[in-house]
Amino acid sequence: MNSQAITLSARQDRTALALRWLWALMLGLALLAAQTMSAYARGMPDSFADLAEQVSPAVVNITTTTTVAASSDQRMPQLPEGSPFQDFFKEFMNPNGPMPDRPRRSQALGSGFVISEDGYIVTNNHVIDKADEIKVEFFSGKVLDAKLIGTDPNTDIALLKVESPEPLPFVSFGDSDVMRVGDWVMAVGNPLGQGFSVSAGIVSARNRALTGSYDDFIQTDAAINRGNSGGPLFNMDGQVIGVNTAILSPNGGSIGIGFSMASNVVKNVADQLREFGETRRGWLGVRIQDVTPDVAEAMGLPKPAGALVTDVPQGPAAEAGLKSGDVIQSFDGQDITDTRELVRLVGNSAVGKSVRLVVYREGKTETLKVTLGRRETAEGAVPAAASPTTPQAPATSQFLGLTLTPLTDEMRGQLQLDKSTDGLVVTDVDESTEAYEKGLRAGDVITEAGQQKVTTVSDLENRMGEAKEAGRKTLLLLIRRDGDPRFVALSLD
Structure with a gap:
């Protein structure tokens, strides 16, 4: 092969190598662009500024005033027993005998958000509990008196109402069930009484329970502190997907574990409080327990799931033919994993609604149709069980x-x-x-x-x-x- 041919071959090799490098570079850029677009598709924000500007006018600071009776013991300084200062303070503070109790005024702070242009506001029940006076401060600085419409201690939700001559800015509820662990969220409120403040983070966990029967909390690492209670947790579309309610903290400050009651629970409660001034939850009328692995094995169930019926007193379930020992596997088309899920689904259902139950009974499944009653009525009619004494037994x-x-x-x-x-x-x-x-x-x-x-x-x-x-x-x-x-x-x- 002559030198000219060798030179041509070398040029062709270099050209091919350059083309391969160019192709690899283009492929890398394409992958990077795809990842970037995917990130934007998931809602990863460049900034929260636009979102904060959009929703802040509908978020409010709440100040409550409560009358607290003060005892003479509360007014006296706390001194060691036998201290020589005890007689001095008693004589100085109360020279003419016992002082009558005088009420004092106590204030508390929290947050809330407007859900309608005519002035309905959602907050936590513990923010306004026992309050004599409730004032609402808007982002604009305007302050209005609020009236309590209704409360639900079971979910720690309260509904307030303010009167305004002009329509108020408000925010809408989003679907909390579509939120995924890792989604971006933003909390807005009045932490530690410092006024309007924004914090951001992600959904850390879903379906958390604390102490309530109807708990469905979204866990977030967005900073939530005292004063944030009752404030909204937003998704990236500016919709409320939770109400900031509690934090897990050894020192009372945020350590990145906050809990927001899911919006699908809150919306149902707020709608009922708005319409009736009270909650009206569905009632099935059964006593239930979780299906443990050993119980599942004893019953021949393929897996430990569902709600095991332990008793069926007089009520909707008894009328529908439910029996003790049945395992409720599906309620109104939704699979049941445990008792907590069944309680939540029934409680969120309308009174009088007709639903289908799929139950496991004696090795096979059956479908029953139940018309739900009202839990509040049923609970008020159930007497408390007396504590028995252990009997003295005969032959054993x-x-x-x-x-x-x-x-x-x-x-x-x-x-x-x-x-x-x-x-x-x-x-x-x-x-x-x-x-x-x-x-x-x-x-x-x-x-x-x-x-x-x-x-x-x-x-x-x-x-x-x-x-x-x-x-x-x-x-x-x-x-x-x-x-x-x-x-x-x-x-x-």
Whole structure:
């Protein structure tokens, strides 16, 4: 090959190499552009300034004034017992005998947000609790008196109303269910009484529960402090997806763990308070417990999910044919994972609504139709259960660490049980056994085993034999204590 040919070949190789490098560069730029566009598609902001400017006019500072009765003990300085200053202060502060209590005025601060142009405002119940006077300050500096429309202590939500001659700026609720862990959020409020303040972060977790039956909190690392309570948590579209309610903190300040009640819960509560001045929650009329792995095994369920019905008093569920021992797997088309989810779904449903329940019963599923009642009415009609004394039992038998005796009329009276109740009374529990670890105690009454009624120890032994023949490793017992039922699964090994 001559030198000219070699030179041409080398040029072609360099050209090909350059083209490959150019192609790689273009591919890299394309990937970078795609990632950037994807980031923007997820709502990653360059700045929160436009969003803050958009929503701030609808966010308010709330100041409440409460009359507190002051006792003479509160007015006296706290001195060590026997201190020579005690007599001095008593004589100086109260020379003519006991001073009458004088009320004092106490102030508290919080946040809120306007949800309608005619002046309805959402905040936390604990912000305005027991307040004699509520004042609302707007971003513009305008201050208006607010009237309390209604409260819901169960979700810590309150609805206020102000009167304004002109329409007020307001914000709308977004869908909290579509928020994902990692989504950007922005909190606006009145932290530590410093006035309007904005903080930003992400959704750290979903579906958090604190202490309430209807809790559905969004956890965020956006800074939330005292005074932020009742303020809104926004998504990047300027919609309220939570109401800032609580923080987890060892020192009272933000450490990046804040909780906002989900907007889908708040909107439902606010709508009811606005229409009725009170909440009207759906009521199913069952007592339930979570399905644990051992309970699932004892019942032949493929996985520990759903809400296990322990009792069906008179109410909507009883009228629909629900039974103790049923496992509610679906409510109104939504799968049920645990009792908390069922309580929340039922509570958020309208009174009088007809819903379909899918229940697991005796190895197969059934669909029932239930018309929901009203929880507030039902709770007001249920008397408190009395605490029984442990009965003195006659002849006893041993079973899985339990000392048992058949239920007699005398024991029914001592345990304040209905005359129709049958079963076996636990008179003692071996503290070294699984039964004790799972909470069984003297005075408990076993009414069912293997989802069949038991009245004698032989009934219980027969149920145990049937469970072993069916290949079960546990036996499901229905226990009643203080009138409240619950299922417990005990190992048969």
